[in-house]
Amino acid sequence: MINLGSYLAISFALFVCGILVMIARKNIIAMLLGIELILNASALNFAAYTKFTNNNLDGHIVSLFIIVIAAAEAAVGLGIVIRFFQLRESIHIDDAATLQN
Amino acid sequence: MFTNTLFLLSALVTLGGAVAVVYSQNLMHACIYLLASLFGVAGLYACIGADFLAATQLVVYAGGVVILMLFAIMLTGGTGNNINRYGLEKVAAMGNKKTYFFAGITAVIFSLVILKILANVLKAQPASVLAANEPTVERLGTILATDHILAFEISSILLLGALIGAAVISRPRKERHD
Numbered sequence: 001m002i003n004l005g006s007y008l009a010i011s012f013a014l015f016v017c018g019i020l021v022m023i024a025r026k027n028i029i030a031m032l033l034g035i036e037l038i039l040n041a042s043a044l045n046f047a048a049y050t051k052f053t054n055n056n057l058d059g060h061i062v063s064l065f066i067i068v069i070a071a072a073e074a075a076v077g078l079g080i081v082i083r084f085f086q087l088r089e090s091i092h093i094d095d096a097a098t099l100q101n
Numbered sequence: 102m103f104t105n106t107l108f109l110l111s112a113l114v115t116l117g118g119a120v121a122v123v124y125s126q127n128l129m130h131a132c133i134y135l136l137a138s139l140f141g142v143a144g145l146y147a148c149i150g151a152d153f154l155a156a157t158q159l160v161v162y163a164g165g166v167v168i169l170m171l172f173a174i175m176l177t178g179g180t181g182n183n184i185n186r187y188g189l190e191k192v193a194a195m196g197n198k199k200t201y202f203f204a205g206i207t208a209v210i211f212s213l214v215i216l217k218i219l220a221n222v223l224k225a226q227p228a229s230v231l232a233a234n235e236p237t238v239e240r241l242g243t244i245l246a247t248d249h250i251l252a253f254e255i256s257s258i259l260l261l262g263a264l265i266g267a268a269v270i271s272r273p274r275k276e277r278h279d
Binding site for chain 2: 096
């Protein structure tokens with residue numbers, strides 16, 4: 001039951017869910033939720049390939065760096081969202097269509 | 102068998118949480134469903150013997166990122182389509198029918214492409230016997246401090262930059278653009 005195919009299938013389903021969230025939602029924070037799902041799918045793939053090929057833990061290292069980068073991205077992205085809300089009083093993605101004012 | 106049960110439970114929680122993130126009406130509920138999905142991914146890590154990775158996933162995502170997102174949701178006017186003093190009736194947690202239509206088309210195209218690639222991978226899958234799960238923390242620490250030391254240092258600088266950058270970006274300013 002626990003083999004590479006099942007892990008790839010789960011990761012694939014996570015990735016498609018993240019793509020759906022990123023495209024379908026109109027709220028900037030909801031789109032960030034979709035990005036987290038996609039990053040998790042890729043990290044899961046790295047860990048699964050490490051386990052089911054040669055088990056030398058390089059995939060674990062890459063997954064760790066993916067988690068670090070996701071945390072940094074969430075912090076900066078949410079800072080930008082809060083700044084945008086201070087300026088426009090909205091977090092609708094269609095309001096972020098101009099470069100100035 | 103314990104590992105198989107854990108795997109099934111984790112897969113169910115992961116996929117159920119991900120689908121609920123897509124179709125939840127309330128943004129706060131979507132964030133909690135994302136938390137469930139991340140817990141499930143941690144369980145999946147544990148099933149393939151990645152103990153340190155599972156712990157890091159729980160600490161960083163469940164303890165950090167999801168809480169940060171909940172704070173950001175509450176700082177930007179809460180959930181739903183209710184009208185508050187900021188005129189937040191334009192904030193839709195969900196998209197409309199058109200965005201869901203295009204997202205569905207994109208998902209179908211991505212599914213076809215990925216399944217086409219995965220078919221070859223799964224056909225050539227070796228049926229080898231798995232190595233036993235052993236603690237990975239010591240080996241991970243050795244690898245991280247020798248082979249991947251440059252990436253480690255760069256990620257520390259990246260985290261410092263993200264910390265300062267987030268504080269600089271979201272600080273309140275005197276002049277307001279109205």
